[in-house]
Amino acid sequence: MTQKSAPDSTRRSEKSRRAIYDAALALVGEIGYTKTTIEGIAARAGVGKQTIYRWWSSKAEVLMEAFVDLGARTAEAAGQAEWEQADGIPDTGDLEADLKAVLRATVDELNDPSYDAPARALAAEGVANPAFGEQFVGELLMPALEMYVRRLRAAQDAGQLRADIDPYIARDLFVSPLAQRWLQGTGPLDHAYADTLVEYALHGLAPR
Amino acid sequence: MTQKSAPDSTRRSEKSRRAIYDAALALVGEIGYTKTTIEGIAARAGVGKQTIYRWWSSKAEVLMEAFVDLGARTAEAAGQAEWEQADGIPDTGDLEADLKAVLRATVDELNDPSYDAPARALAAEGVANPAFGEQFVGELLMPALEMYVRRLRAAQDAGQLRADIDPYIARDLFVSPLAQRWLQGTGPLDHAYADTLVEYALHGLAPR
CATH class of the missing domain: 1.10.10.60 (Homeodomain-like)
Structure with a gap:
C-alpha cells in the first residue's frame, strides 16, 4: 500500500x-x-x-544538520535507535554493564570513518570558533552527556553509586577520556579501554 | 657584571x-x-x-615554538619552574595532594587568556589536521602526560595506587576531563572541579 x-x-x-x-x-x-x-x-x-x-x-550549519541526520539514520539502520530515541542509556539494573555497553558503542562510532570526518570537522571548528562551539556542543554533545547524568542518578537511587557524587563530574570520568583520545590521539581507543575506564572510575584507583 | x-x-x-x-x-x-x-x-x-x-x-610551527617558549618563560617568572624543569610532578608522598596541586595549576593555566589563545589555536589545528595534530600532541602534550605516568608509578611503588592499575589509563581520568571542559566548554573549569576529579578517581564512584 x-x-x-x-x-x-x-x-x-x-x-x-x-x-x-x-x-x-x-x-x-x-x-x-x-x-x-x-x-x-x-x-x-x-x-x-x-x-x-x-x-x-x-557550511558549518549545513554540516551540523547533515551530521545529526546521519546519526539518526545510522542508529535506525543498526537497530541501535532504541536508547538514543528513548533519550536514555539502558538501565538493566547493572550500572557497570550498562556503562560499558554505551561506551563501547561510542568507541565504535568514533572509529567509524563516515562519522569521524564530519564530527572531527565540527569539533575542530568548535574549538577554534567559540560561538560555533557553543552551538555544536549545546545541540550535539550536551544531550548525549545528559543521558549519562540521568543514568547515574538512577544508579544513585538504586544504591550503585555513592549518594554524595555529583553526576555531572562523575560523567566526565567516563566520556572525557574517550573524547580526548579521539580528538588528540593520546592513546588507543578500543573496547578494552572503554571497559577499563568504567572499572577504574567505579571502583577507584587507590587500594581499598 | x-x-x-x-x-x-x-x-x-x-x-x-x-x-x-x-x-x-x-x-x-x-x-x-x-x-x-x-x-x-x-x-x-x-x-x-x-x-x-x-x-x-x-605559521603553525612558528606558533608552536612561540607557545613552548611562552610556557618556559611563564613558569620561570612565576617561580613554578621547579617541577616542569625537573620534568616531574612533585612527590611529597601524598598522591592525592600532589595531583590536586598539579591539576589546579593546569586549570589556572588553561584559564589564562595569554595561554588560552595560542593553545586553543594549536589544538584546533591539531584536531582538523592529523599530521600537525601528531606533532603538536607528541611535542607538547605527551611529555606532560608522561609526568603523570611517572608519578602514578611512584605511587604504586609506595602502595598508594593499586598495583594492577595501568598508569596510562589512570592518567586519563585526571587530565582528560580538564581537556574536554577546556576544549569543548562542557562545564566549569575551576579548582573545585580539579579537586573533585582527584577524589572521585582515587576513591571510586561506587559505594565501598
Missing part, C-alpha cells in the same frame, strides 16, 4: 535536503572541511546555491 | 626570534589564528618574511 501524505513541493524539498546532506558529508570526507564550500555542496547536490542559503547560513 | 658570550650575529638572531614569537602570540590573541599570516607576523616583528621562512615552514 503506497502512502502519499506530502504535497509535491514538500517531497521535492525533502529530496533536495537529503541530496545536500549527502553532498556535504561526501565532500568533507573526500576533500576535508577547509576546502568544502557552499558552492561545492550545491554543485554536488545538483541544487542552486540559493536553495542552500534559504535553509542555512553557513 | 655583564656577560658577552654570544657573537653579534647570534645576538641579532635571538632578538629576531624573540620578536617573531611575540608577534605571533600577539596576533593570534588579537585577530585569531585564521587571520594570522606569516606576512603579518613578519611585519609586526619588524623582520623580513624570509627570516621567518629560514627557521620555520608554516
Whole structure:
C-alpha cells in the first residue's frame, strides 16, 4: 500500500535536503572541511546555491544538520535507535554493564570513518570558533552527556553509586577520556579501554 | 657584571626570534589564528618574511615554538619552574595532594587568556589536521602526560595506587576531563572541579 501524505513541493524539498546532506558529508570526507564550500555542496547536490542559503547560513550549519541526520539514520539502520530515541542509556539494573555497553558503542562510532570526518570537522571548528562551539556542543554533545547524568542518578537511587557524587563530574570520568583520545590521539581507543575506564572510575584507583 | 658570550650575529638572531614569537602570540590573541599570516607576523616583528621562512615552514610551527617558549618563560617568572624543569610532578608522598596541586595549576593555566589563545589555536589545528595534530600532541602534550605516568608509578611503588592499575589509563581520568571542559566548554573549569576529579578517581564512584 503506497502512502502519499506530502504535497509535491514538500517531497521535492525533502529530496533536495537529503541530496545536500549527502553532498556535504561526501565532500568533507573526500576533500576535508577547509576546502568544502557552499558552492561545492550545491554543485554536488545538483541544487542552486540559493536553495542552500534559504535553509542555512553557513557550511558549518549545513554540516551540523547533515551530521545529526546521519546519526539518526545510522542508529535506525543498526537497530541501535532504541536508547538514543528513548533519550536514555539502558538501565538493566547493572550500572557497570550498562556503562560499558554505551561506551563501547561510542568507541565504535568514533572509529567509524563516515562519522569521524564530519564530527572531527565540527569539533575542530568548535574549538577554534567559540560561538560555533557553543552551538555544536549545546545541540550535539550536551544531550548525549545528559543521558549519562540521568543514568547515574538512577544508579544513585538504586544504591550503585555513592549518594554524595555529583553526576555531572562523575560523567566526565567516563566520556572525557574517550573524547580526548579521539580528538588528540593520546592513546588507543578500543573496547578494552572503554571497559577499563568504567572499572577504574567505579571502583577507584587507590587500594581499598 | 655583564656577560658577552654570544657573537653579534647570534645576538641579532635571538632578538629576531624573540620578536617573531611575540608577534605571533600577539596576533593570534588579537585577530585569531585564521587571520594570522606569516606576512603579518613578519611585519609586526619588524623582520623580513624570509627570516621567518629560514627557521620555520608554516605559521603553525612558528606558533608552536612561540607557545613552548611562552610556557618556559611563564613558569620561570612565576617561580613554578621547579617541577616542569625537573620534568616531574612533585612527590611529597601524598598522591592525592600532589595531583590536586598539579591539576589546579593546569586549570589556572588553561584559564589564562595569554595561554588560552595560542593553545586553543594549536589544538584546533591539531584536531582538523592529523599530521600537525601528531606533532603538536607528541611535542607538547605527551611529555606532560608522561609526568603523570611517572608519578602514578611512584605511587604504586609506595602502595598508594593499586598495583594492577595501568598508569596510562589512570592518567586519563585526571587530565582528560580538564581537556574536554577546556576544549569543548562542557562545564566549569575551576579548582573545585580539579579537586573533585582527584577524589572521585582515587576513591571510586561506587559505594565501598
